[in-house]
Every structure is written in structure tokens, then in C-alpha cells.
Amino acid sequence: MGSELITATALDGTGVRAFDEGRGPVILFLHGGMDEGASWKKVAARLASRFRVLRLHRRQYRRDLKAREACTMAEEVAHVRALVESIDEPMLIVGHSSGAVLALEALVALPEAFAGAVLYEPPCVVGPPLGGEALTRAQAAMAAGRPGRALAVFLRDIVRAPAWTAWMTGVCVPVFPQLARLAPHQLDDCEAIDGLGLRLDAYARIGVPVVLLGGERSPAHLGERLDALERAIPETERVRMRRQGHAANSLAPGKVAEIVGEFGDRVMRRPSR
Numbered sequence: 001m002g003s004e005l006i007t008a009t010a011l012d013g014t015g016v017r018a019f020d021e022g023r024g025p026v027i028l029f030l031h032g033g034m035d036e037g038a039s040w041k042k043v044a045a046r047l048a049s050r051f052r053v054l055r056l057h058r059r060q061y062r063r064d065l066k067a068r069e070a071c072t073m074a075e076e077v078a079h080v081r082a083l084v085e086s087i088d089e090p091m092l093i094v095g096h097s098s099g100a101v102l103a104l105e106a107l108v109a110l111p112e113a114f115a116g117a118v119l120y121e122p123p124c125v126v127g128p129p130l131g132g133e134a135l136t137r138a139q140a141a142m143a144a145g146r147p148g149r150a151l152a153v154f155l156r157d158i159v160r161a162p163a164w165t166a167w168m169t170g171v172c173v174p175v176f177p178q179l180a181r182l183a184p185h186q187l188d189d190c191e192a193i194d195g196l197g198l199r200l201d202a203y204a205r206i207g208v209p210v211v212l213l214g215g216e217r218s219p220a221h222l223g224e225r226l227d228a229l230e231r232a233i234p235e236t237e238r239v240r241m242r243r244q245g246h247a248a249n250s251l252a253p254g255k256v257a258e259i260v261g262e263f264g265d266r267v268m269r270r271p272s273r
Contacts, residue, residue: 003044003055008086010078014065018083019055022048025268026087027260029055030080030106032097032120033186034179036061040096042253047261054091056083058099060192061185070188073105073196080106084113092264094118096249098189104199104229107206116267117206118260119229120213121246123159123221124203126228129194131187134158138187147183148173154183158190159246160219200232209235211263213256215244222246237263 003021010016018028019037021044029040037055044053059071059079080102084091093114095103100122107117123130131138134157141150152170155161173179210233212226230236239259241248249256 008082010082016079016082017057022051022053024051025264026052026054026089026091027264028091028093030095030099030102031058032099033189034182039250043249043257046254046257050261051264060189070191073102073192076102077105077109081110084110090115092116092267094260095122096120097123098193101193104203108202111207114208116209116263118211118213118263121218121222123193124225125196125198126225131158131190131194135190142184142187147180151183154186160221200228203229204232206233209267211237211239213239215241215246215248217245
């Protein structure tokens, strides 16, 4: 069963694109950074026999829409709004990393649109800015024509990945064109999150059940951000994946699909199969 591309139009006239596959209750995936939706393809394929699965190609990662400047989270929410209004039925929203921050903002802006949410380690602001001074250094490296250096700084000092991982990824940027292409978008994404500031009071108004998904091998600060969300959002369930980190959608897609599917069955009132 393959996916097809569906489109909608946001209020500002920009085009919205999403991959659509399967039939049944709707699950909307919002991918994380350094991605254009492909990293959730394996999870989506495992759910398509029971659900209609939509994978939004996020506006922040649309090169055709980024000619002028970086977009804000509000502009990304407008794309989510256009897509959900075109579907016109309650759905489960699933966000990963920065896509989970976008999901939080969509839950606040569109409270009637969603039956529930799965938020996989959103790096939302819970105190100081996410990027701060490190983002400034990464942006300076990018402006100087050093995307590998910029991405290494981002991974080491913002994501807080191991130094060797950050260094190796930076070295690989000249070899893998996709890394070089997406790195500027990643920095814009981080800036958009910082632009939101502290939003825990707004997230406390989320009125649907939420799974807060994390990995036991993820950077500690991501768990701390989940802690803050757990305290703020009224109805949450914490799920911690053993032997996984921030990329279980790619490394353990079956496990992630199981978690998402079981929760989807519950919140959209379908019997589990």
C-alpha cells in the first residue's frame, strides 16, 4: 500500500502538502528536524492497514516556501490548520522533536481538531531558551559558509548529543547533500522554538489525553522537558522506551507504531486488533 500526495491551501495562500495512506481513523504525523517526512515512513506503513495516516511535509522544511526568510511556529500551525480542516474529522496528532512542539501549538490553537496526542520528546522551552548563545554561534558558522560546523555546534550544544556524534555528523555534511540542504532549516526551526518562549501555561489548557513519549538513552534535558509537560498538561501518560533514544521512529518503528496504534485505538474508540 503506497502513499499519495494530498494538498490544501493555507489562509496566506501557501500550499500545504502531506503524504496520505491507509483508511480508517486519522493519524497526523509532524516530523522533527533534519527531515522532510521520510523518517516516519516506516511507522506509517505499519499503521496504514488500520488507520488513515497523514505525514505533513512541514512548512519549515519546504525549500519552495523558504525563499524569503525563516517561518514562525504560527505559520506552521496555519499549515496544520489547513490540512485538518480539509479532512474535517477529529484525529490523533503525533509530533516528534520540534514537530512535537508544533503539535503542542496546534493543540492549543485547534482544541476541537484532535482526539489525543503523542508527543515524542518535544524540546519546548521550560526555562532558558533552547538555542540561546549556542544557536547564535551555529548561525554565525552557517553564515560563514560552514554548514558542517554549524550542524556540529547544534548537535553538541543544543541537542546535547555526544561530542563524537556531533563531530562525525559535521564531517559528513559535505558528503551527504541532504545534510547540507536541511541544516539551515534546522537552525531556523530552533529559532522558531525560542521565539515561542515559555508556553507551559498555554499547554495547561490542552484538554485531550496526551502520551509523553521518551527514550531511556535520550539526552537528559529532553526528559526534563517531558517532566515539565507532565506537570502542566492535565491528562498525560508517560511512556519510556527501553534501549531507545531520540530516533526510535527510525530504529524501532515497530515499537513506536505499537504505542501510537494502541493509543489511537483508545482515543478514537476503536477496538484493538
